[in-house]
Amino acid sequence: MSADFDVVDLIRAKRDGGSLPGAAVDWLIDAYTHGRVAEEQMAAYLMAVVWRGMAPDELHRWTAAMINSGERLDLAGIGRPTVDKHSTGGVGDKVSLVLTPLVAACGVAVPQLSGRGLGHTGGTLDKMESIPGWRAELPPGRMRRQLADIGAVICAAGSGLVPADRRLYALRDVTGTVESIPLIASSIMSKKIAEGTSALVLDVKVGAGAFLPSVDDARLLARTMAGLGAAAGVRTEALLTAMDAPLGRAAGNGLEVAESVETLRGGGPADLIEVTVALARMMIELADGPDPSGMVDPALVLASGAAYPVWRAMVAAQDGDPDAPLPRASTVAVVPAPASGYLSRLDARAVGVAAWRLGAGRARKEDPVSPVAGVRWHAGIGDPVTAGEPLLELHTDNPATLERARAALADAVTITAQPSPASPLVLERVRA
Amino acid sequence: MSADFDVVDLIRAKRDGGSLPGAAVDWLIDAYTHGRVAEEQMAAYLMAVVWRGMAPDELHRWTAAMINSGERLDLAGIGRPTVDKHSTGGVGDKVSLVLTPLVAACGVAVPQLSGRGLGHTGGTLDKMESIPGWRAELPPGRMRRQLADIGAVICAAGSGLVPADRRLYALRDVTGTVESIPLIASSIMSKKIAEGTSALVLDVKVGAGAFLPSVDDARLLARTMAGLGAAAGVRTEALLTAMDAPLGRAAGNGLEVAESVETLRGGGPADLIEVTVALARMMIELADGPDPSGMVDPALVLASGAAYPVWRAMVAAQDGDPDAPLPRASTVAVVPAPASGYLSRLDARAVGVAAWRLGAGRARKEDPVSPVAGVRWHAGIGDPVTAGEPLLELHTDNPATLERARAALADAVTITAQPSPASPLVLERVRA
Numbered sequence: 001m002s003a004d005f006d007v008v009d010l011i012r013a014k015r016d017g018g019s020l021p022g023a024a025v026d027w028l029i030d031a032y033t034h035g036r037v038a039e040e041q042m043a044a045y046l047m048a049v050v051w052r053g054m055a056p057d058e059l060h061r062w063t064a065a066m067i068n069s070g071e072r073l074d075l076a077g078i079g080r081p082t083v084d085k086h087s088t089g090g091v092g093d094k095v096s097l098v099l100t101p102l103v104a105a106c107g108v109a110v111p112q113l114s115g116r117g118l119g120h121t122g123g124t125l126d127k128m129e130s131i132p133g134w135r136a137e138l139p140p141g142r143m144r145r146q147l148a149d150i151g152a153v154i155c156a157a158g159s160g161l162v163p164a165d166r167r168l169y170a171l172r173d174v175t176g177t178v179e180s181i182p183l184i185a186s187s188i189m190s191k192k193i194a195e196g197t198s199a200l201v202l203d204v205k206v207g208a209g210a211f212l213p214s215v216d217d218a219r220l221l222a223r224t225m226a227g228l229g230a231a232a233g234v235r236t237e238a239l240l241t242a243m244d245a246p247l248g249r250a251a252g253n254g255l256e257v258a259e260s261v262e263t264l265r266g267g268g269p270a271d272l273i274e275v276t277v278a279l280a281r282m283m284i285e286l287a288d289g290p291d292p293s294g295m296v297d298p299a300l301v302l303a304s305g306a307a308y309p310v311w312r313a314m315v316a317a318q319d320g321d322p323d324a325p326l327p328r329a330s331t332v333a334v335v336p337a338p339a340s341g342y343l344s345r346l347d348a349r350a351v352g353v354a355a356w357r358l359g360a361g362r363a364r365k366e367d368p369v370s371p372v373a374g375v376r377w378h379a380g381i382g383d384p385v386t387a388g389e390p391l392l393e394l395h396t397d398n399p400a401t402l403e404r405a406r407a408a409l410a411d412a413v414t415i416t417a418q419p420s421p422a423s424p425l426v427l428e429r430v431r432a
Numbered sequence: 433m434s435a436d437f438d439v440v441d442l443i444r445a446k447r448d449g450g451s452l453p454g455a456a457v458d459w460l461i462d463a464y465t466h467g468r469v470a471e472e473q474m475a476a477y478l479m480a481v482v483w484r485g486m487a488p489d490e491l492h493r494w495t496a497a498m499i500n501s502g503e504r505l506d507l508a509g510i511g512r513p514t515v516d517k518h519s520t521g522g523v524g525d526k527v528s529l530v531l532t533p534l535v536a537a538c539g540v541a542v543p544q545l546s547g548r549g550l551g552h553t554g555g556t557l558d559k560m561e562s563i564p565g566w567r568a569e570l571p572p573g574r575m576r577r578q579l580a581d582i583g584a585v586i587c588a589a590g591s592g593l594v595p596a597d598r599r600l601y602a603l604r605d606v607t608g609t610v611e612s613i614p615l616i617a618s619s620i621m622s623k624k625i626a627e628g629t630s631a632l633v634l635d636v637k638v639g640a641g642a643f644l645p646s647v648d649d650a651r652l653l654a655r656t657m658a659g660l661g662a663a664a665g666v667r668t669e670a671l672l673t674a675m676d677a678p679l680g681r682a683a684g685n686g687l688e689v690a691e692s693v694e695t696l697r698g699g700g701p702a703d704l705i706e707v708t709v710a711l712a713r714m715m716i717e718l719a720d721g722p723d724p725s726g727m728v729d730p731a732l733v734l735a736s737g738a739a740y741p742v743w744r745a746m747v748a749a750q751d752g753d754p755d756a757p758l759p760r761a762s763t764v765a766v767v768p769a770p771a772s773g774y775l776s777r778l779d780a781r782a783v784g785v786a787a788w789r790l791g792a793g794r795a796r797k798e799d800p801v802s803p804v805a806g807v808r809w810h811a812g813i814g815d816p817v818t819a820g821e822p823l824l825e826l827h828t829d830n831p832a833t834l835e836r837a838r839a840a841l842a843d844a845v846t847i848t849a850q851p852s853p854a855s856p857l858v859l860e861r862v863r864a
Contacts, residue, residue, distance in 0.1 A: 011608030015482060040475035044607035047479035050447060175476035176443030 007037050007045075014048040019055040029065035033164045039171060046168070046177040054182040059224070060231050062182070066190035067232075069164035073111075073140060073196035078148040080109040081287040084195065085279055086188055087203040088211050088221070091352035092246035095203065096124045096154065097260035098268075098276045098302070099283075101310035104151030106280065106296045108287040111147055113157040113195045116365070128154055130254035130327065130371030134320030152314040162190045170365070179211075181221050189228040189236075199286035200229050201279055202238035206427060209348020210243040219430055226432035235286045240427040241275050245381050246348045248272040252360040252374010252395060254326040266305040269380060271425055277302060278426045329372040329395035333402050335409065337391040342419040343379045350412035351375050354405040358396040372397055375405075382419045439469050439477075446480040451487040461497035465596045471603060478600075478609040486614040491656070492663050494614070498622035499664075501596035505543075505572060505628035510580040512541040513719040516627065517711055518620055519635040520643050520653070523784035524678035527635065528556045528586065529692035530700075530708045530734070531715075533742035536583030538712065538728040540719040543579055545589040545627045548797070560586055562686035562759065562803030566752030584746040594622045602797070611643075613653050621660040621668075631718035632661050633711055634670035638859060641780020642675040651862055658864035667718045672859040673707050677813050678780045680704040684792040684806010684827060686758045698737040701812060703857055709734060710858045761804040761827035765834050767841065769823040774851040775811045782844035783807050786837040790828040804829055807837075814851045 005027045010020060020028070028045070031037040054062060075082050083103065087093055100110045114124040114136075125136045136156040138146070146153045159166070165187050172178045172187075192200050202225055205211065206218040222238035229236025248269045250259045262268050263276070280298035288295070301307055312322040355361065359373030376393040379385050391413065394405050437459045442452055452460070460477070463469040486494060507514050515535065519525055532542045546556040546568075557568045568588040570578070578585045591598070597619050604610045604619075624632050634657055637643065638650040654670035661668025680701045682691045694700050695708070712730035720727070733739055744754040787793065791805030808825040811817050823845065826837050 008606060008608050012611075015479065015608050038606070039470075039472040040603060040607055043472035043475040044479045044609060047447065047476045047483070048608070051479070051483045171472060174440060174470070175472055176440050176447050176480070177476060179444075 007031070007041050011041060011045050011048060014045060014052055017052050019058045022057075022061045025058060025061040026065045029062065029069060029164050033069045033167060042168070042171060043175045043177070046172060046175065046180075046183065049183060050177050050180040056227065059182045059186060060228060063186040063190050063193070063228050064232070066162055066164045066168075066186060067194045070162050070194065071160040072194045073161070075111060075144065075147065075196040075198070078109060078144055080107070080148070080151060081199070082109045082111055082147070082197045083199040083201065083283040083287040084111055084113075084192060084197040085201045085203060085283060086192060088205050090205040090243035090247060091209050091348040091355070092248045092251040092256065093205070093243075094127060094248065094256035094260045095272070095276050095279065097127060097257065098263050098272065098307070099279055100152045100154055101264060101314055102276065102298055102302055102307040103280050103283050104314075105301050105307040105310045106284050106298055107151070108284055109147050109151040110153070110283070111143070111195055111197055112154045113161070113191065114154060115157065124154060125156055126369050127253045127256050128320075130257055131315055131320040131322070132324040134315060135318050138318065146314070146317045150310060150313045150317060152310055154314070155318065157191055157195065161194045165190055181217065181224055185221060185224040185228055189225050189232075193229065193232045193234055197234060199235040199283070201282045201286060202226070202236065203275070203279055204238050204240050204430070205243035206240050207242050207244040207348070209246065209352065215240065215427065219428070222430035223432065226430060230432040236432065237282060237286060238430040239278060239282060240430060241278075242423065242425050242427060243348055244423070245346045246351045247275065249378070249380065250374060250376045251351050251355040252358070252372070253369060254328075254371045255374040255376055255395065258326055261308075261311070263302070264305070264308040264311050266303050271380065273302065274425050282429070327372050330397050331395070331399045331402070333394040334390045335392035335394065335406065336388045337385040337415065338387065338413065339415045340385065340387040341415040341417050343381055343383050343385050343413065344416040344420040345414035346377060346381060347412040350408050351377070354394065354408040357405045357408060358394055358401050359398055370397060382422055385415060439463070439473050443473060443477050443480060446477060446484055449484050451490045454489075454493045457490060457493040458497045461494065461501060461596050465501045465599060474600070474603060475607045475609070478604060478607065478612075478615065481615060482609050482612040488659065491614045491618060492660060495618040495622050495625070495660050496664070498594055498596045498600075498618060499626045502594050502626065503592040504626045505593070507543060507576065507579065507628040507630070510541060510576055512539070512580070512583060513631070514541045514543055514579070514629045515631040515633065515715045515719040516543055516545075516624060516629040517633045517635060517715060518624060520637050522637040522675035522679060523641050523780040523787070524680045524683040524688065525637070526559060526680060526688035526692045527704070527708050527711065529559060529689065530695050530704065530739070531711055532584045532586055533696060533746055534708065534730055534734055534739040535712050535715050536746075537733050537739040537742045538716050538730055539583070540716055541579050541583040542585070542715070543575070543627055543629055544586045545593070545623065546586060547589065556586060557588055558801045559685045559688050560752075562689050563747055563752040563754070564756040566747060567750050570750065578746070578749045582742060582745045582749060584742055586746070587750065589623055589627065593626045597622055613649065613656055617653060617656040617660055621657050621664075625661065625664045625666055629666060631667040631715070633714045633718060634658070634668065635707070635711055636670050636672050636862070637675035638672050639674050639676040639780070641678065641784065647672065647859065651860070654862035655864065658862060662864040668864065669714060669718060670862040671711060671714060672862060673710075674855065674857050674859060675780055676855070677778045678783045679707065681810070681812065682806060682808045683783050683787040684790070684804070685801060686760075686803045687806040687808055687827065690758055693740075693743070695734070696737070696740040696743050698735055703812065705734065706857050714861070759803050762829050763827070763831045763834070765826040766822045767824035767826065767838065768820045769817040769847065770819065770845065771847045772819040773817065773847040773849050775813055775815050775817050775845065776848040776852040777846035778809060778813060779844040782840050783809070786826065786840040789837045789840060790826055790833050791830055802829060814854055817847060
C-alpha cells in the first residue's frame, strides 16, 4: 500500500455521511485484516456504515478489497458451466441440499461453498454433518475434481478465501452491525465471487421468518448483490421468496436431510419443490445463457428421482454413507392441534427458535449443534387439522429443553374454520 | 448488579433509535468499566449514540452511572461556598488561570480539577506545568486543605474520580465518537459533579475556533450540561462566548502563563478581562445564591491586582516558584503584517494549529508538550497594523517546525482599510 490514511479521519468521514475514496477503502480493509486498525475502530466504522450506508462505487471497491484480502479459486477448465446459489436464510430452508444435486443432474456444475449457521436458521454444513462420516472440509484440488466428476459439491469455504470477511463477520456479530444492506451484500458477494463461480442465483427471503421482513429491503438487498456480481463478471440474479411459514415439514439438521432425501427420491412437500424448481430453472438459464430452448426441465428431473444418484455420489465423495440411517432423537414430544379446522398460520420464527432451543442451532460460533434436534409439523399451510391429533413433534436428546421449546411455540399456530387463500411462495425476480 | 443484559441487544436497541432502561444503563457502564463489555462493543454503542442521541432520562442515568464508577469528593466543611468553572476549550483560553485566584480573592473557593489537552487547544495543567517546580498531582486531603486555606486550587483530577470516563474518553478519541452532545455533556458533568463542587459555571465556546462552531449546538450542549448539573444538585449555568479569534495575545503554555500573570497584576488584554470578569460574576452569584446585592465586583478586584497574591499562594502551595522566570524559546521567528490597515480577522483554529505544530500541543496523550512553544500576536481584532511591522511571533525550541507553522498561518490574517465593527465576546447566558 503506498497511500496511508488516519483511521479516525476515515471513521469521522463516514460518520458525517461521506464516501471514502477508493484508495482509502483499500487501505482500511487491508489495515484491518492485518491488525493495523483496531477492532474498536472497525466496530465504530461499521456502525457508521449501518447509519450512513455506502455509495455504489464505494461498495464495489469495498467488496473488491475484501476479495483481494485472500485467494480466488479458478473453476475454469472443469469442463462444465458453473452456477452457485445463496440463500439469505430461512427456517426449514434445506433448498441447497436438493438443488445442488438437481442442477448437477441437469448438466450444470454447482460449487456450493457454505458456512455454518449462527442463530435459529441453521447452516447447510450443519445439516450435511448429520450424515454419518460426511466431511465438510475439502482441499481445493479435490473440490475441483469432484465438481468435474459429479457436478455437485457442498463444502466449507477454505480459510484462504476472503479472510477480511471472516474477521468482519465475527466483529459484526458481537457489535450489533449485522443488519446493514451494504455489509450483508459485500459479505455474501465477496465469498461467492472469490469462489470462482461464473453465475449465481440468490434466494432472498421475505417475511416474518426472514432476516429482512420487508419486501422493499429484500428487493434492495437483491439488487445490490446482483450489481456487485455483475461488476465482478458473475452473472447474478435474485428471486424473492416468502418466509412467513417455515419451508417443508421439518426444521433441524438431520430432520432436514431426511426430508431432502425424500424430495430427491421424487416425493417431498410441495412448497419445498416449488422454491427449489424455480431456483433451479434460473440457475440453468444463467449458466447456459439467455436461450432456454434446450433447457432440461428440473421439475421433471426432480419428480423422476434422477437427482438422487447425484446426491449419493456427492455424499460418498466426501466420505459420507448415503445408506447409513440418520441419527434419531431419544425424545420426541408431540403437540396436538388445539382446534379442528385449517392451518392458516405457522410462525417461521417461532419454529426456528423452538428448534434452536431443542439443540439444532448455536448461540456462539464455537457451540456444537445436535444432529437430531428439531421440529416437525404434520400439516402445511391450508391443510385440514383435527383437534387433539398430533400437529407438531419436538425432537431432542435433551428433555430439559422441551419446556422452553413449547413456550416458543405457544402462539405459533393459527387454525381457522375456512382455509385461507394460498399466498404465493415465489414473489419476484430481481436483476441488477 | 442483580440484572444482567446481553450487550448486543443493547447495541441493537440504541442503533434502532430506542432508549435503554435505567438498569441497562447501569449494567452497561459497570460492565464496560470492569472489562466485561469489550472495547469494540462499546465503540459500536458510542457510534450509535452519536447517531441516535440519548433521551434526557437516559442521559441522566448514564451520567450518574459514570459517577458511580468511582469515588466522589466531599467538599463540605471547608468553610466556604465552592464553585467551579469548565470551558469547552478555545485557542489562547487561559481564563482558568486568571479566574481561579480572582474568584478566590472575592471570597468563593474554586476547586479547579483539570485535564491535559489533546489536540490544538491545550490543557490548563499543561499551562501550569510551565511554572518551574509546580506539581499538578495533589492528594485529596491536601487539595481540601489548600481550598480551605487559599480558596484556589488547580490540580489534576485523581484517578479514582469517574474511571468510566477515563476509559470512555480514550475510546472515543480513537473511534471518531467525540462529537456527540450527550457524550460530551456526560463526560464533563460526571467529573464536575464527582469533584463535589456545589455550583458550576460553563464557558461554552462558539465559532470557527470552537469545538462546536454553531450557536445552536453550543446552546444545546450548554442546556444539556446545565440540566445534568441541576439534576445532581449542582447549581449550573453556562455562558456562550465567542471563539472566532484566539483569546488574549498568546497561545502556548508558558506564553499563556505570562499573560495570565500580567492580567492578575492589573494589566492584560481587554478580551481576556471581559470574558474572565463575566464568568467570575456568574460564579460568585451562583455560589452566594440569587441576591447579588453584597457582591464584590470582580472587575475592580482584578484591576486592583488583589488576585495576584492568591495566585502566588496557589502556585507556591503546589511547589511552584511564582518568582522564577518562565522558560523561553530558543528561537522566535517574526511574521510581519502583510499590509497596513486594521486587523479584522485572526483565525483561532489556524493559530491553534500553528502553536500545536511548534510544540505546544500533543497528538497522542503520551506525547510531551513544550513549555516554551507557541504564538504571540501584537495586535487584537480592530487594532491598526503597519505593513512590514511584526504581527506574529512564532516561539519554539525546534526550528524545523517553523515552516509548517508558517504554512498553518498562511491564510489566518485579514487586514482591512477600515476597522470592522466589534463583535460581542459574551453572547448569551444559558440556564437548565
